[in-house]
Amino acid sequence: MSRRIFVGVFEHEADVIEAAGASREHGFEFVDAYTPYAVHGLDRAMGLERSWLPWACLGLGAAGLGFATWLQFWTMTVAWPINVGGRPWNSLPAFVPVMFELTVLCAGVGVVITFVIARRLGPGRTPEIPNIRVTDDRFVLVLDAGASDPRVVRRVFEHCHAVTIEERDVEDRR
Amino acid sequence: MTGALALSVGVVLAPERAWANVLLAGYALTGLGLAGTFFVALTYASDATWATAFRRVPESMTRVLPAAAVVLGLLFVLHPSLYPWTLEDAAEVGGFKHLWLTTPFFLVRALLYFGVWISFAAALVRNSRRQDEDGDAAWTRRNIRLSAIFLVLFALTCFLASVDWVMSLTPHWYSTMFGVYNFAGLFQSGLATMILIVIWLRRAGPLRGVVHDDHLHDLGKLLFAFSTFWMYIWFSQYMLIWYANIPEETVYFIPRMQGAWQPLMIVNLVLNWAVPLLALMARPMKRHAGMLTKVALAVLVGRWLDLYLMILPTVSPAAPPIGPSEIGAALLTAGLFLRVFTGAFQQAAPVPVKDPFLSESLHYHS
Numbered sequence: 001m002s003r004r005i006f007v008g009v010f011e012h013e014a015d016v017i018e019a020a021g022a023s024r025e026h027g028f029e030f031v032d033a034y035t036p037y038a039v040h041g042l043d044r045a046m047g048l049e050r051s052w053l054p055w056a057c058l059g060l061g062a063a064g065l066g067f068a069t070w071l072q073f074w075t076m077t078v079a080w081p082i083n084v085g086g087r088p089w090n091s092l093p094a095f096v097p098v099m100f101e102l103t104v105l106c107a108g109v110g111v112v113i114t115f116v117i118a119r120r121l122g123p124g125r126t127p128e129i130p131n132i133r134v135t136d137d138r139f140v141l142v143l144d145a146g147a148s149d150p151r152v153v154r155r156v157f158e159h160c161h162a163v164t165i166e167e168r169d170v171e172d173r174r
Numbered sequence: 175m176t177g178a179l180a181l182s183v184g185v186v187l188a189p190e191r192a193w194a195n196v197l198l199a200g201y202a203l204t205g206l207g208l209a210g211t212f213f214v215a216l217t218y219a220s221d222a223t224w225a226t227a228f229r230r231v232p233e234s235m236t237r238v239l240p241a242a243a244v245v246l247g248l249l250f251v252l253h254p255s256l257y258p259w260t261l262e263d264a265a266e267v268g269g270f271k272h273l274w275l276t277t278p279f280f281l282v283r284a285l286l287y288f289g290v291w292i293s294f295a296a297a298l299v300r301n302s303r304r305q306d307e308d309g310d311a312a313w314t315r316r317n318i319r320l321s322a323i324f325l326v327l328f329a330l331t332c333f334l335a336s337v338d339w340v341m342s343l344t345p346h347w348y349s350t351m352f353g354v355y356n357f358a359g360l361f362q363s364g365l366a367t368m369i370l371i372v373i374w375l376r377r378a379g380p381l382r383g384v385v386h387d388d389h390l391h392d393l394g395k396l397l398f399a400f401s402t403f404w405m406y407i408w409f410s411q412y413m414l415i416w417y418a419n420i421p422e423e424t425v426y427f428i429p430r431m432q433g434a435w436q437p438l439m440i441v442n443l444v445l446n447w448a449v450p451l452l453a454l455m456a457r458p459m460k461r462h463a464g465m466l467t468k469v470a471l472a473v474l475v476g477r478w479l480d481l482y483l484m485i486l487p488t489v490s491p492a493a494p495p496i497g498p499s500e501i502g503a504a505l506l507t508a509g510l511f512l513r514v515f516t517g518a519f520q521q522a523a524p525v526p527v528k529d530p531f532l533s534e535s536l537h538y539h540s
Contacts, residue, residue, distance in 0.1 A: 040539035054457070085419065093416050096409060 002169045004145040005031055007130045008157040009138050009164045013039050016139035019160035020045040026156060029144040034134040053118075057111040064106025068099040128170075138163070193253045194489045195503035198481050200245035201339060202363075202507050203238050205356075205477075209364020210235025211295040212328060215321035218298070218314070224392055226535035227384050228372050229526055230519060233302060235367065236295035237518035241510050243288040246339070250284060256489075259345040275342055283338060287331045294324040302526055309528030332357050343488040347426045351411035358404040362446065363477035365397045366470035371515070373463045380524035387461040388538050394460030401450035401473065405443065429491040430483055438494055442483055445476030478504065 010016040013035075020033065024047050033042055076082070077089035084091070116122050134140050143153060145167060157165045210232035217225045225232075254260045259275040273279075298317055305313040333353030341352050349355075372393065375381040415423045430439055449472045459465045486495060526532060 044539070050457070058455075093409075093413050096413065100406075 002171050005130075005168050005170055006143040006145050006148075006150075006153050006157075007164075007166050007168055008141045008143070008153075008160075008162045009131050009133070010141070010161065011138065011163050012161070013139060015161045016141055017042055017045045019141055019157055019162065022156045022160060023141065023143060023153075026148070026152060028148045028153065028156075029146070031142040031144050033142070034130060034140040036134055036137060036139075039139070053111060053115060056114045057107050060110035060114070061103045061107030064102040064104075064110075065099055067106070068102035069095065072098055130168075189253070190256070190489045191486075191495055191497075192499040192502075193249055193256045194485050195499040196245060196249045196253075197256065197339065198478075198485050199503040199507045199510075200242050200249060201485070202478065202481055203242035203245060203511060204335070205360040206364055206367055206511060207236050207239035207242055207295070208291060208328070208332060209360050209367070211239070211291060211298070211324070212361060213364060213368065214298050214302075215294075215324045215328070218317045218321035219325055221318075223531035223534045224389065224538045226526060226529050226531045227389060227538075228368075228375075228381060229302065229529075230522060230524055231368055231371050231375070232364075233299045233522075234515050234518035235364070235371075236299060238511055238514045239288065239292050239295055241514050243292070245506075245510075246284065250281060254280075257342055257345070259342060262345070271345065275345060280338060283334065287335050290327050290331055294320060294327070298324070302529070303522045305529060306523055306527050309530070311530050314530060332360070340484050343485065344426060346422060349411055349415070349423070349426065351407060351414070355404075355407045355411055358400065358407045359446075359477055359480050362397065362400040362404050363474055365393060365400060366473040366477070369393050369397060369466050369470040370474075373467055375524070376463070380519075384525055384536065386538070387463075390463060390466060391457075391461045394454055394466055397466075397470065397473065398450055398454040398460065401447050401454075405447035405451075408443070408447075429487045434493045435483070435487060438479060438483060442476060442479045445472050446480060449473070449476075 008019060010019060016033065016035065017039065020030075020042060023030065024045065030046055033039075033046060035042065072095040073090060076091075076095075081089045084094075087094070129135070130142055131138060131140050141157075145153070150167060154165055213225070213232040214229060214236070216222070217229065249256065254277055257275075257280075259271075260277055297320055301313045301317045301320070333356075336353050336356035340356065341348065369390070372381060372385055373390070376385045412427065415427060429435065450469050453465060453469045454460050482494075482500075529535075
C-alpha cells in the first residue's frame with residue numbers, strides 16, 4: 001500500500017515548532033518530525049501523547065528486582081547454602097547490591113531494547129529519511145496528505161517560512 | 175528568638191544534650207548554606223541555564239553561612255568537651271588522630287572551612303548582583319571560574335568538616351563513607367528547601383510568571399535522584415560495616431539500632447528515601463506544586479531526623495531525648511534561616527535581570 005505525504009523542510013527551529021502548532025490547529029495528521037537534534041517543545045506543539053515507555057521501564061525494573069531477589073534467595077538458602085561468618089542463610093543486606101544492580105540493568109537495557117523493537121529500528125533496517133539534510137541543519141515535518149487540502153497545507157507551511165514543500169507517494173510500512 | 179530561649183533553658187537543665195542540639199542546629203544551617211552555594215556553583219560550572227530564573231533563591235540561601243559559623247563557633251569555644259577527644263588522653267586516641275584532633279588545630283580548620291565557604295559564596299553572589307547593573311557577560315565568566323575552583327575545595331572541606339564536627343563525636347569510630355553520606359543529605363535537604371521556597375515565592379508573587387512547571391519538574395527530578403543517592407550512600411556505609419562486623423566499626427550502629435532509636439532509624443529511611451521514591455516517580459507528580467511541597471517537607475523532617483540520629487545518640491545512647499533543647503534547636507534553625515533568607519532575598523532583584531541566560535531560562539522546556 002502506498003500513501004501520499006507532505007514533506008515540509010524548514011531552516012529554523014522556531015519555524016518547525018510554529019508549523020507543527022499550526023498543522024495541529026488545522027487538524028492535519030502528522031506522520032513524523034525529523035530534526036538534527038532534540039527540539040524542546042516540538043512534542044508539545046505536535047500534541048504528542050505521553051509515551052508508554054516509562055511503564056515498560058517500571059515493569060522491567062520490577063522484573064529485574066524480583067529476579068535478583070529470587071535468584072539470590074534460592075541459591076543462597078535452598079540450592080547451595082554457604083556459611084558466611086555465621087550469618088543466617090537468608091541475609092538480606094548482602095543481597096541488596098545485586099538487587100539494585102539488576103533492577104537498574106534490566107530497566108535501563110530493557111527499555112532501550114523495547115524502544116528499538118517498538119520503533120522497528122535495529123540492524124538491517126534502512127532508515128527512512130525524507131530529506132538528507134535533517135542529518136545536518138534542516139528540520140522536516142511530514143504530514144499525511146490523505147485528509148487535508150494540499151493548498152491549505154502549502155499555505156500554512158509557506159507562512160512558517162518553509163524552504164521546500166513537496167508531495168510524495170511512499171510505501172506504507174506501518 | 176523562642177528557639178534561642180528554649181535552648182538556653184536546655185543548657186541549664188541538661189547541658190550536654192543542649193550543646194549537642196546546638197551542634198545539630200549549626201550543622202543543619204551550614205548544610206543549607208552550603209547546598210545553596212554548591213547549587214549556584216554547579217549551575218555556573220556546568221553552564222546550566224534552566225536554573226537562572228530562580229538563582230536568587232540559592233544565592234540568598236548562602237547568606238546563612240555566617241550565622242551557622244556563629245552558632246557552631248559558640249559550641250566550639252564555650253563547650254568543646256562535647257567532643258570526647260578533648261578530654262581523653264591524647265595517646266589513647268592513637269596514631270594520626272591525636273595529631274589531627276587537637277583543640278587549636280580543630281579551631282583553625284573550622285575557621286579555614288568557613289573562610290573558604292563564606293568568601294566564595296560572597297564573591298559568587300556579589301558578581302551576580304553586579305551583573306544586574308551593567309549586564310556584562312564578564313561577570314558570568316568570572317563566576318564560572320570561581321565555581322570550578324569552589325567545587326574542588328568544597329569536595330575537600332565538606333568531607334573534612336563532617337569528619338571534624340560529627341564523626342569525631344565518637345573518636346574511635348571511623349567510616350570512609352561518612353563525608354559522602356553527609357554531602358548526600360546536605361544536597362538533598364538543600365534541594366527540598368529550594369523547592370519549598372520557589373513554590374512559596376511563585377505563589378506569593380516575586381517569581382510568579384518566572385518559574386514554570388518545567389522548572390519545578392527539574393527540581394523534582396533532582397530531589398528524586400538525590401533521595402536515591404542518599405539511600406545508596408547510606409546503605410553503602412551500613413552494608414560494609416554489617417558485612418565486616420568488626421566491633422570498632424559496628425559501635426556506630428549498635429546504639430542506633432537498639433531500643434527506641436530503632437524505629438527512628440526506619441522512619442529516617444522512609445522519609446528520606448521511600449517517600450520521595452514512590453511519590454515522585456511519576457512525571458505529573460514532579461510537576462505538581464502541592465505534591466512537591468509535601469515531599470519536600472517530608473525530606474526536611476527526614477534530614478533533621480538524620481542529623482539527630484548522627485549526633486544525639488552520642489550524648490543519650492539509652493533513648494531518643496525530646497525536650498526544650500530539641501524543640502529549641504529546631505525553632506532556632508527554622509527562625510534563623512527564614513530571617514536571614516528573607517533579608518538577603520530582599521536586598522537584590524528577585525530575578526537576575528541582566529543575566530545573559532535569563533531569557534533562555536524563562537523559555538525553558540524540560
